[in-house]
Amino acid sequence: MDLKAALHSDLQEAREALLWKLEGLTDYDIRRPMVPTGTNLLGLVKHVAIVEAGYLGATFGRPIAELDPWFREDAVVNADLWATAEETREQIVGLYRSVWEHSDATVDLLGLDARGRVPWWGGSEEVTVLRILVYMIAETNRHAGHADIVRELIDGSAGWRRGDDSLAPGDKDWWQIYRDQLEDVARKASGH
Numbered sequence: 001m002d003l004k005a006a007l008h009s010d011l012q013e014a015r016e017a018l019l020w021k022l023e024g025l026t027d028y029d030i031r032r033p034m035v036p037t038g039t040n041l042l043g044l045v046k047h048v049a050i051v052e053a054g055y056l057g058a059t060f061g062r063p064i065a066e067l068d069p070w071f072r073e074d075a076v077v078n079a080d081l082w083a084t085a086e087e088t089r090e091q092i093v094g095l096y097r098s099v100w101e102h103s104d105a106t107v108d109l110l111g112l113d114a115r116g117r118v119p120w121w122g123g124s125e126e127v128t129v130l131r132i133l134v135y136m137i138a139e140t141n142r143h144a145g146h147a148d149i150v151r152e153l154i155d156g157s158a159g160w161r162r163g164d165d166s167l168a169p170g171d172k173d174w175w176q177i178y179r180d181q182l183e184d185v186a187r188k189a190s191g192h
Helices: 003-020 027-031 041-055 065-071 089-109 129-155 172-189
Strands: 115-117 126-128
Touching: 003 041, 003 089, 003 129, 027 041, 041 065, 041 089, 041 129, 089 129, 126 129
Parallel strands: none
Antiparallel strands: 115 126
16 A cells, blocks of 8 residues: 555544444434533534645645635634534534545545645645645544543443454453552552
């Protein structure tokens, strides 16, 4: 597999891991803010869709017109990090999949050394498809990691991806004993 195909595959794997975190949850659970900053699963998907559209769209002269409002200076702060009551799971997931298609076409069309500019970085620094692919892999995996924690807070589900959770084997009781051990170590280390 060549480098472009390998990077593209890594990005797709991260995309799918992020969407997997929505599976089997109610509309309430995918929208609920689980930490003080309001992080929620559907908002993470919406955010990554909008970010990817910018980096693998506008950066290389291929903007997605319907997403322009998110990139304007008067955009509502954090509006990309949550879904309104009118925005459905299907709409947000559909948006993300549509962005994938657009991004995939950008990657297919251009070589790794093709140059673009990231307008929100001041527009003066040239970037390559290679740099942005690596950036989007990191960005998507970062938010998939957030989704891992949020999902675990919602229903205890954890893991990297379907069929390979990359966790130590153990049932609920084993994990409770393990967690209690860590709590004990933390208390001892801090003098409690």
